[in-house]
Amino acid sequence: MGLTHMQIKELLDENRAHECEGVGPGKVCVRIAAIAELPSRFGFFQIVAFYNNKDGKEHVAVVHGDVSGKENVPVRVHSECLTGDVLGSLRCDCRDQLETALRMIGQMEGGLLLYMRQEGRGIGLVNKIRAYGLQEHGYDTVEANLALGFRDDERDYSVAAHMLESLHVRSIRLITNNPRKIEDLTHLGIKVSGRIPHVMPVNEYNRFYLETKAVKSGHLIDLNGKERLAEQADYPFVEGMREEVLEVLLASQA
Ligand SMILES: [Zn+2]
Ligand SMILES: [Zn+2]
Secondary structure, three states: OOOOOHHHHHHHHHOOOOOOEEEOOOOEEEEEEEEEEEOOOEEEEEEEEEEOOOOOOOOEEEEEEEOOOOEEEEEEEEOOHHHHHOOOOOOOOOHHHHHHHHHHHHOOOEEEEEEEEEOOOOOHHHHHHHHHHHHHHHHHHHHHHHHHOOOHHHHHHHHHHHHHHHHOOOOEEEEOOOOHHHHHHHOOOEEEEEOOOOEEEEOOOHHHHHHHHHHOEEEEEEOOOOOOOOOOOOOEOOOOOOOHHHHHHHHOOO
């Protein structure tokens, strides 16, 4: 059972004229703008679309079950990746991470995924493709990273934190492998009551993570020997990954 008609009406009413001093250093304020049902291959969801006073981007929450006013709600924060999520790119694991999270949440009593519209670690699709191109032309990781820029995590989580508040989620269990995400959200006033490890099932494409050659000094290396960034700010864990590989991954983001 998701949000009832009454709850939806109340949420829309209270958000219609919502204004607040904003969340985080960027003083970001969002409003719930529209809510609809979203039956999907991963289960039955409702989709909540947000208006945003800062970046003009249309962030959404994909909600399963009744989460309003609830404690310990499982939450995944996913950053948009057009190439991975939609086109099935194998340069990253975004689609696997997204599908695994939605499938997991769809089978739970309640939970939600925040789909944040910050392509390419917040620098946009063109710059991300530009950086891919640079890597193909022999640029090393540092040079390509400069073109790609660094992700502004603080700004991302401010929007996410406000979205959770708008939905009246009282505390969350964050689906993540990244302890820093928990810290950042906590600083923004979100009560994180626990963590659910984000572990992806093994398939023919991610199997190479199982091999030590995928992990070198805490970095992910692609099949051409080039370092690659974890676009979701979470290193993906794959079922059956060896203990020592997991340890290296965890240490790299502590
Ligand atoms: Zn606000
Ligand atoms: Zn990606």
